[in-house]
Amino acid sequence: MDYNKFFSADVPSFLRSPVREIFRKVDLSAICSFAGGYPAAVTFPTEQIPGLAATVLEKYGTKALQYGATQGVPELRQAIASRYGVPVSQVQITTSSQQGIDVCSRVFLDPGDIVLAKSPVYLGALQSFRAYRAEVMDIPSGDSTSLRSVPAPPTAYGSGPIPLHLSGGGQAPEGMPLTSAKFIYVIPDFNNPSGETMTLEEREEIVRIAREMDLLIVEDSPYRELRYSGEQVKTIRELAPERTLHLGSFSKIFAPGFRLGWIIGPEELLEQIYVCKQCLDLCPPVLDQYMACEFLESGALDANLEKTIAEYRRRRDLMLGLLEKYMPAGASWTHPEGGLFLWLTLPEGIDTVALYDEALSAGVAYVAGSFFYPDGSHRNTMRLNFSFIEESKMEPGIKLLAGLAANSLKHR
Numbered sequence: 001m002d003y004n005k006f007f008s009a010d011v012p013s014f015l016r017s018p019v020r021e022i023f024r025k026v027d028l029s030a031i032c033s034f035a036g037g038y039p040a041a042v043t044f045p046t047e048q049i050p051g052l053a054a055t056v057l058e059k060y061g062t063k064a065l066q067y068g069a070t071q072g073v074p075e076l077r078q079a080i081a082s083r084y085g086v087p088v089s090q091v092q093i094t095t096s097s098q099q100g101i102d103v104c105s106r107v108f109l110d111p112g113d114i115v116l117a118k119s120p121v122y123l124g125a126l127q128s129f130r131a132y133r134a135e136v137m138d139i140p141s142g143d144s145t146s147l148r149s150v151p152a153p154p155t156a157y158g159s160g161p162i163p164l165h166l167s168g169g170g171q172a173p174e175g176m177p178l179t180s181a182k183f184i185y186v187i188p189d190f191n192n193p194s195g196e197t198m199t200l201e202e203r204e205e206i207v208r209i210a211r212e213m214d215l216l217i218v219e220d221s222p223y224r225e226l227r228y229s230g231e232q233v234k235t236i237r238e239l240a241p242e243r244t245l246h247l248g249s250f251s252k253i254f255a256p257g258f259r260l261g262w263i264i265g266p267e268e269l270l271e272q273i274y275v276c277k278q279c280l281d282l283c284p285p286v287l288d289q290y291m292a293c294e295f296l297e298s299g300a301l302d303a304n305l306e307k308t309i310a311e312y313r314r315r316r317d318l319m320l321g322l323l324e325k326y327m328p329a330g331a332s333w334t335h336p337e338g339g340l341f342l343w344l345t346l347p348e349g350i351d352t353v354a355l356y357d358e359a360l361s362a363g364v365a366y367v368a369g370s371f372f373y374p375d376g377s378h379r380n381t382m383r384l385n386f387s388f389i390e391e392s393k394m395e396p397g398i399k400l401l402a403g404l405a406a407n408s409l410k411h412r
């Protein structure tokens, strides 16, 4: 039977995640894998889970097993509102921050629209933007005239500047698809994949551009609480609350299996997100929300976070030391102040996509950096995760990678 005719017009735009493909094909536990982005299982409060479940059932009874409000249970919304100093009306609970990204895409993007983002871009976000047939382009820099015309992505409509129809609307010229930029997507703290953190000035520049172009900002922030060094910088939401949707997540500060996150944003925007979420999942998982709320309100989250931060700081420092020790001259890498990743740049001419099969056979996995670039460029880069790999595999893994890089350098 030919099933193709049944698929919607969106389906050809679905991107497969190369990271998930790696997981499908290879038993990562058998090799040294820097590929995934999983938290370390030792950071999960495993022993506290039965107690949390018992407390929640005692406190809330069958309510904890019933459907709940689409905005999230009031207790968790209030706990998030208090933690981040915002009114509860500006908090929407999501079934993970990936859903937060997807619901923003669904509510704001039409086919042909543009999302402005700073490359390299988180793969899950690229997948979501593409699924709604939007294009991702680099955030323009410069004065307001150059902001109004940005280079087109080569794949979509041919290259060359596309006049942006700013959020106010306007007619597209004949033959040109209606194209408008709706939001800027950024991960200001400990970016996935680059590990970098935006300075206050860079955040202010994003706000300036967004105000100049009258755009929304989606601030994806699942790692913000995982800072190992340096000073906390203001969130973009704090700088521009009127136009920012700030996405948070329990995945890296509690456990990703709970699939819980939140959006903080202007009430008028959350109202549409609320309606959209009704058809997505009716409500976020109720038992999970009560357990997360209990974990947070009892102070256990902050205690666990302290241990998590110490654990990841050690792993980050271990990886940085090993890179210093083994990587050949000409290689460079980011020094993340938090999060789970760092970004390795090898000398020009080394192709990390081409090198990948050889690396796997040698027993080491990574994610090629070009997967995070909408145009597939930067083939001499890779993302390395330091949170998940067993510590005993860190040194052999980096040694293998460095050997492969040195060997490719010789044969360039």
Ligand SMILES: Cc1ncc(COP(=O)(O)O)c(C=O)c1O
Residues within 6 Å of the ligand: 037, 095, 096, 097, 098, 099, 122, 124, 187, 192, 220, 221, 222, 248, 249, 250, 251, 256, 260, 261
């Ligand atoms: C930048 C970023 N945003 C969102 C997510 C999704 O996280 P979750 O859906 O588990 O909250 C991730 C996961 O790795 C991420 O790195």
